[in-house]
Amino acid sequence: MxxxxxxxxxxxxxxxxxxxxxxxxxxxxxxxxxxxxxxxxxxxxxxxxxxxxxxxxxxxxxxxxxxxxxxxxxxxxxxxxxxxxxxxxxxxxxxxxxxxxxxxxxxxxxxxxxxxxxxxxxxxxxxxxxxxxxxxxxxxxxxxxxxxxxxxxxxxxxxxxxxxxxxxxxxxxxxxxxxxxxxxxxxxxxxxxxxxxxxxxxxxxxxxxxxxxxxxxxxxxxxxxxxxxxxxxxxxxxxxxxxxxxxxxxxxxxxxxxxxxxRGIIGENETSPFMSTILRRQKASAVVIAHRNTSEITSTALPSDSATIELKMVSEHSEPSQVALNRDGYPRDDKYGSTRGIDAAATV
Missing domain, CATH: 1.20.1070 (Rhopdopsin 7-helix transmembrane proteins)
Incomplete structure (x- = not known):
């Protein structure tokens, strides 16, 4: 044409x-x-x-x-x-x-x-x-x-x-x-x-x-x-x-x-589906406790001005543990981030 x-x-x-x-x-x-x-x-x-x-x-x-x-x-x-x-x-x-x-x-x-x-x-x-x-x-x-x-x-x-x-x-x-x-x-x-x-x-x-x-x-x-x-x-x-x-x-x-x-799919302090692993550097640190057989997730974020909470979804083969994150958002024993689970985090 x-x-x-x-x-x-x-x-x-x-x-x-x-x-x-x-x-x-x-x-x-x-x-x-x-x-x-x-x-x-x-x-x-x-x-x-x-x-x-x-x-x-x-x-x-x-x-x-x-x-x-x-x-x-x-x-x-x-x-x-x-x-x-x-x-x-x-x-x-x-x-x-x-x-x-x-x-x-x-x-x-x-x-x-x-x-x-x-x-x-x-x-x-x-x-x-x-x-x-x-x-x-x-x-x-x-x-x-x-x-x-x-x-x-x-x-x-x-x-x-x-x-x-x-x-x-x-x-x-x-x-x-x-x-x-x-x-x-x-x-x-x-x-x-x-x-x-x-x-x-x-x-x-x-x-x-x-x-x-x-x-x-x-x-x-x-x-x-x-x-x-x-x-x-x-x-x-x-x-x-x-x-x-x-x-x-x-x-x-x-x-x-x-x-x-x-809709109750995620909680106020839980992960966002559309933002991935965002942690405000030098302003927040978080400790997340994830249990393999329960959906309960508790977290502590410091200081309170940070609205970002890191969620570590542990694979079924990993032991239930407390995962400490450094200020760059990685587990302290893993420089590049865990490959045994999927990181998902959010700004709420």
């Missing part, structure tokens, strides 16, 4: 039409980003500052993405109303720049989940490195696409580089699949036989599968249309929506903690 119909004028349905639909749906999802961000800052005022900055960065980048998509829509649909020939000129700068913040938002969001896999167990470090390499490669392809688009003199010419979008998205999809698969594997492997703990793990597995499945669908559509129809803008609609899905996935992961507490 070409950008040009038989009459020689640019088609609008698979160019501006696709772009406008992506902008509309992206704006709707941007509203959910704002809502989730508002809930996060209201519900978790005691979260670490770096996590608040992480959320703020995602929100600001997504706001920029939305502004760029609307600027391009305004230029082509309002300033050049009834002038489809404008599509034959150089692409508007906002359309060319959009791949940079768009890819950055996706990488920042997915880096959070890659870090979570890393903190679950340090032996997953090589997998996390591969996943992060995929994410950064994705950003590299999209930055290259943006640079190329800024140098061309017509929109049809810029579409010759759509292969960079399809290749980058394919690599990103591989990284997403890798992180989601490892997370599900780790959660399933950490089942303890304790009903309360296993119900929490089952919920986390369902969450990981559902969110990862939605993202994979849109990523696959993005890749498929970019490969199949490189000479139009249909794939761009999925790209616009996809960046919003990444941001919403991160924010929902953080905000679901309170919901689990209210």
């Amino acid at each position: 070409s950008l040009f119909p038989s009459a020689g004028l640019p088609q609008l349905d698979n160019t501006l039409g696709a772009w406008l639909l992506g902008t509309f749906f992206g704006t709707l999802l941007q509203g959910t980003v704002y809502h989730q961000a508002y809930r996060y800052f209201r519900l978790y005022p005691n979260d670490p500052m770096y996590l608040k900055l992480w959320v703020a960065a995602v929100v600001l980048i997504e706001t920029l993405n939305t502004a760029l998509t609307w600027h391009a829509s305004y230029v082509y649909l309002i300033k050049n109303f009834a002038n489809p020939i404008a599509l034959l000129g150089a692409p508007v700068w906002s359309m060319s720049v959009l791949p940079i913040p768009g890819s950055l938002a996706a990488v920042v969001s997915q880096a959070f989940f890659a870090r979570r896999v890393y903190m679950i167990n340090r032996r997953y470090t090589p997998i996390v490195i591969v996943a992060m390499a995929c994410f950064l490669s994705f950003a590299g392809f999209y930055i290259g696409l943006s640079i190329r688009s800024l140098k061309v003199h017509s929109l049809p010419e810029s579409l010759k580089f759509s292969w960079m979008a399809s290749t980058g998205s394919s690599i990103m999809m591989a990284g997403d699949f890798l992180v989601t698969s490892v997370l599900i594997f780790a959660l399933r492997k950490s089942r303890t036989g304790i009903p309360r703990t296993d119900s929490l793990l089952d919920l986390l597995i369902v969450y990981a599968v559902s969110t990862g499945f939605i993202i994979c669908i849109f990523n696959a559509l993005n890749v498929a249309f970019a490969f199949a129809f490189p000479n139009n803008l249909i794939y761009s609609a999925f790209s616009i929506i996809l960046t919003k899905l990444y941001a919403n996935t991160l924010l929902v992961a953080l905000n679901t903690r309170k919901s689990l507490i209210s």
